[in-house]
Amino acid sequence: MEDGLEIKVRAAYVDTDQMGFVHHSNYVKYLEYARWEWFRFMGLPYKTIEENGILMPVVDMQLHFVKPIYYDDLISIDLEVKLVGAARLKFDYGLYNEHGQLLHSAQTILAFVKKSTKRPCRVPDAISSLLSQFDLKISAFSITV
Numbered sequence: 001m002e003d004g005l006e007i008k009v010r011a012a013y014v015d016t017d018q019m020g021f022v023h024h025s026n027y028v029k030y031l032e033y034a035r036w037e038w039f040r041f042m043g044l045p046y047k048t049i050e051e052n053g054i055l056m057p058v059v060d061m062q063l064h065f066v067k068p069i070y071y072d073d074l075i076s077i078d079l080e081v082k083l084v085g086a087a088r089l090k091f092d093y094g095l096y097n098e099h100g101q102l103l104h105s106a107q108t109i110l111a112f113v114k115k116s117t118k119r120p121c122r123v124p125d126a127i128s129s130l131l132s133q134f135d136l137k138i139s140a141f142s143i144t145v
Contacts, residue, residue, distance in 0.1 A: 011073045021068040028061070031093055031106055034077045038091075042130055053115045054124050059088070060109040067103045074098050083131055086122045087112050 015026040036046050049056065069075055078094040088111050095104040114121045123131075 011069050011071055011075065013071050016071045019068075020070055022070065022073075024063075024065065027063060027065075027069075027095075027104060027106065030075070030077065030095070031061075031091070031108060034079055034093065035091060035108070035110075038079055038081065044126060044130055049124070049127070050115065052124070052126075054121070055113045055115050055118075056089075056110045057113060058108050059111045060107075062107045064105045066105065067097075067101065069095070069097075069103055075103065081131070083123065083128075084109060087120050089123075089127075 011022050011026075015022045015029075017023040039046055039049070046056070074097075076096045076098075078096070080092040082090045082092075084090045088109050091108045091110070093104075093106040093108075094102055095106075097103055112121050112123055112127075113119065
């Protein structure tokens with residue numbers, strides 16, 4: 001991949017329902033996995049963020065199912081990250097099959113919360129600095145789930 005981030009995982013049998021489709025609840029898992037790997041790739045794993053007293057709960061999620069994902073499908077996720085205000089990050093996702101067809105699009109917004117108080121806080125300096133290196137927008141990171 002041109003940006004250097006590529007993770008290959010296939011849709012597991014355990015993720016499917018009786019119709020043979022990946023169950024809708026698993027899309028949330030795929031999106032979270034994409035976020036984890038994006039942060040890790042950028043040099044700031046979730047674990048490190050949490051060890052520094054910051055939590056990042058999802059405060060908004062929108063899902064749009066275009067076509068089903070099936071067992072053993074190899075899915076690429078395009079991920080775009082934007083800073084929203086002083087205390088949130090927005091992730092936009094596109095999930096594509098091996099033929100480049102859009103199967104699913106989604107958006108999540110995560111807030112920054114101090115672990116000790118469970119209260120919202122500003123974007124931590126480490127994350128703000130990381131995003132500023134990329135003009136507050138990272139796009140076309142391909143993650144295969």
